[in-house]
Amino acid sequence: MDFSIKTLDAKTSVNTAKTGVLVVGVFENRKLTPAAQALDKSGAISDALKSGDITGKPGSTLLLRGLAGVAAERVLLVGLGADEEIIDKNFSAATQGAVRALTTVGAVDALVALPLDKIKGREGRDIAWAIRALVLAARDNNYRSDVLKSKKDPAPTGVKKIAVAVSTAATAAAKTGLAEAVALANGMELSKDLANLPGNVCTPTYLANSAKKLAKEYKLGVEVLDRKQLEALKMGSFLSVTNGSDEPPKFIVLKHLGGKSKDAPIVLVGKGITFDTGGISLKPGAGMDEMKYDMCGAASVLGTFRAIAELQLKLNVIGVIPTCENMPSGRATKPGDIVTSMSGQTIEVLNTDAEGRLILCDALTYVERFKPAAVVDIATLTGACVVALGHHNTGLFTREDDAHDQLANDLLAAGKASGDTAWRMPVQDVYQEQLKSNFADIANIGGQPAGSVTAACFLERFTKKYTWAHLDIAGTAWRGGATKGASGRPVPLLTTFLLNEAKKSQKARA
Secondary structure (H helix, E strand, O other): OEEEEEEEOOOOOOOOOOOOEEEEEEOOOOOEOHHHHHHOOOOHHHHHHHHOOOOOOOOOEEEEEOOOOOOOOEEEEEEOOOOOOEEHHHHHHHHHHHHHHHOOOOOOEEEEOOOOOOEEOOOOOOHHHHHHHHHHHHHHHHOOOOOOOOOOOOOOOOOOEEEEEEEOOOHHHHHHHHHHHHHHHHHHHHHHHHHHOOOOOOOHHHHHHHHHHHHHHHOOEEEEEOHHHHHHOOOHHHHHHHOOOOOOOEEEEEEEEOOOOOOOOEEEEEOEEEEEOOOOOOOOOOOHHHHHHHHHHHHHHHHHHHHHHHOOOOOEEEEEEEEEEEOOOOOOOOOOOEEEOOOOOEEEOOOOOOOHHHHHHHHHHHHHHHOOOEEEEEEOOOHHHHHHHOOOOEEEEEOOOHHHHHHHHHHHHHHHHHOOOEEEEOOOHHHHHHHOOOOOOEEOOOOOOOHHHHHHHHHHOOOOOOOEEEEEOOOOOEEOHHHOEEOOOOHHHHHHHHHHHHHHHHHHHO
């Protein structure tokens, strides 16, 4: 689907704009948006509201044809809610309703003339936010995960080109917002494509090749370490997870160096377990197919790099992805085994299904070499986080001090701005008591109480040399049931965070 910005000025108005479908808004109190008022010379739109043909409720739609004095072939009315104070939730519902309706019409193009500058709610609900909501709704509506089907799902019909109407004064901001929205949608789509692939296709080698392909397309730096190199680095914790699998492990390093050469990078670390059986601590069979999603952290890093590379973001960002399978076999790590991490700390593996932290801890030690400004790891780490936060918020964990509070606040703000929200959880020394081992420096689980917190506390032990945050995306990275599929989260949160960091960096230099 193609998107563009169309400037309305003295020469071009909504009445004279030639398009297959012109999208305008109406309210539940029977009021019209300015664009709808301009089209209502014959009273057809007002009559539709009065008759109840459209209620104005968020997302409701009504298609009208052949309006007098209107150049557009069709006019699509979209409900925006109670009154002119459009809240962000209602606007999102309106965009979703509009894009669904646009797939059912016999037109190729559409012009969206909604009041993008009248959205209320959280700070930052500007024209760029509104355009992003529209683009993401359209792209999500058109998304198909049928690449491995012999008979493809029905292709989307209807509108293929969407233009967004803005004033002359808002054109520059709208174009910037559109570029960011399309890049974000592309990043989310890559993340979803990778995560939705089955484990027999999306192996560690497949992820590594995907990273190489991305690097070649966007001139990124890339390095892929194999088992011998990981052994030389003494990544005993990571390698212990790979013992039961015939698939070779990979350790992927991506570099987007868009900032100054001396600027410390932000590092994203993504968990890449391409299939998680639980190992010897075998998971229940029901729903185990969803464990192909245990690499969503890796997929989100690749998706975020796709977005920032397309935008040529002026920031140094490094992506690190430890990736392998967790399988049971005669070679597999057993409960009670003790392994030595790259940091030198020994770990008693009480449960082989707590493997994500075992691969991440070595990756978190590895990234010390980059002398990072900040490190954010992203992982489908614990079912306990789903119990705590459900499927709405990603769990955000950091230490409690000024530097970490700032990083947490920046990530939370990016989540709110993008609609990809997170909720801060504690990382406190008192929880470390649960990770004590009689035989090693640390155990890899701390029991059922506060399971997501003790998992974060485990990782925290390997992050003492830099500012760090952990995102537990177990509840937000994919959906189950009839709508099973990857969500593309937290690519919006991460991309928005990096965009904000780039703006701060440029402002500091000005």
